[in-house]
Amino acid sequence: MERTFLAxxxxxxxxxxxxxxxxxxxxPDSANxxxxxxxxxxxxxEITKKAPSKDDAxxxxxxxxxxxxxxxSALVKxxxxxxxxxxxxVSIDGHPAEVDVFKDKLKGLILIDFEFDSxxxxxxxxxxxxxxxxxxxxxxxAGGMLAGKSYKDIEKDLAKFKYEKILD
Numbered sequence: 001m002e003r004t005f006l007a008x009x010x011x012x013x014x015x016x017x018x019x020x021x022x023x024x025x026x027x028p029d030s031a032n033x034x035x036x037x038x039x040x041x042x043x044x045x046e047i048t049k050k051a052p053s054k055d056d057a058x059x060x061x062x063x064x065x066x067x068x069x070x071x072x073s074a075l076v077k078x079x080x081x082x083x084x085x086x087x088x089x090v091s092i093d094g095h096p097a098e099v100d101v102f103k104d105k106l107k108g109l110i111l112i113d114f115e116f117d118s119x120x121x122x123x124x125x126x127x128x129x130x131x132x133x134x135x136x137x138x139x140x141x142a143g144g145m146l147a148g149k150s151y152k153d154i155e156k157d158l159a160k161f162k163y164e165k166i167l168d
Contacts, residue, residue: 001122004141005131006163007110011092011099012130019086019101026081026147034144038067038075041087045072081147093128105150108165109158111141133161 022041026034035051045067053061067075076082083106088099095114102109112131116122127134135141140157151165 001116001119002136003114003116003122003125003127003134004136005112005114005127006133006135006141006158006161007099007112007166008130008132010101010110010130010166011088011090011097011112011128013090013092013097014088014099014101017088017090019088022085022087022100024083024085024143024147025076025079026083026144027075027079029079029081029148031144033139033142034079034081034147037143038072038079040072043069045069047075079147081144083143083147092130095125095128102146106146106154108151108167109146109154110166111135132163135161 020042022039025038027036027038028034035049037048037050039046039048046064047067048062048064050060050062084103085100085106086103088101090097090099092112092114098113098115100111100113102111114125116125138157139145140154146154
């Protein structure tokens with residue numbers, strides 16, 4: 001279980017942390033919101049099918065299969081729905097977090113994910129000051145929906161939360 005937040009600012013906890021580059025490719029191109037993701041994270045490659053459970057975006061059913069580099073290289077050619085980001089694994093106010101700083105066409109977007117072991121822990125969580133708004137249930141922020149888009153494409157959706165582009 002997780003909750004996803006728009007960042008209010010670049011978290012100070014990122015200082016001195018080396019991020020991991022993550023490239024996600026969503027297939028098929030024809031789907032409005034593809035749930036099949038091909039990922040390169042460092043030297044690791046995988047394909048994941050990730051779908052919401054019981055209409056709750058914070059609870060996902062996930063199936064992942066490791067890929068070889070050659071398999072990844074062949075599969076990425078099947079789609080132009082790509083998202084690139086720098087992922088920082090940090091602790092914010094004592095909570096493990098993943099901070100995604102988007103690159104390329106989505107530069108300026110920063111999301112913070114917090115994982116929880118129980119429904120109670122998720123419900124009791126108080127967001128840190130570096131978080132602007134909880135967007136866990138916002139479809140436009142899902143990876144498959146962001147794939148292939150630019151910051152300008154989602155600017156109107158972000159404006160509802162008074163999000164301002166953050167450049168690192």
